Amino acid sequence: DGGITQSPKYLFRKEGQNVTLSCEQNLNHDAMYWYRQDPGQGLRLIYYSQIVNDFQKGDIAEGYSVSREKKESFPLTVTSAQKNPTAFYLCASTKGLGQGTYEQYFGPGTRLTVT
């Protein structure tokens, strides 16, 4: 079955440590996205990538970094520079720019707690 996987499901880190969240998809989608969701709030875009080896900042990129070395993979690193990293992180994908469809499909999410 095609889909998006994220790991780990839960992650606990000490303040000051960098942490990397994994996102893998086998939908053959070109575009991938990282969102952050805080309790009672909507989704906020962190980074997006339309194609391999290219990615752009979203609305709240400060303190985060990404890479897109393979079409299937879009890992997110939460750095120590991120002031409030505790949140629910969601990875999503779409077919891609110019494909005519915009439905986003989400992975199961990673819940990060930093103390």
Added chain:
Amino acid sequence: QKEVEQNSGPLSVPEGAIASLNCTYSDRGSQSFFWYRQYSGKSPELIMSIYSNGDKEDGRFTAQLNKASQYVSLLIRDSQPSDSATYLCAVKLDRETSYDKVIFGPGTSLSVIP
């Protein structure tokens, strides 16, 4: 004005009733609209897409779109306790952007009372 607005709720309906969820958007040229369901602690799941004015039905779900009023709604007929979740409205912006920008509303919490 926020780009996508929804009543936060909670919206409570009795089992078997019709639940009506509303969403307004600011980008007049938007053409693509989506409803996602998000259970507590889980990720959003796409339940409906709508692109044309009018109604689109899928089982117990009906999406309604009125572009002139910049309004999209989701009706859930014969509501079940399993429909209790947060419903996110999402809109693909029409203005030119470097990517297919989809804006999500804050979501409406629905509670179906047995």
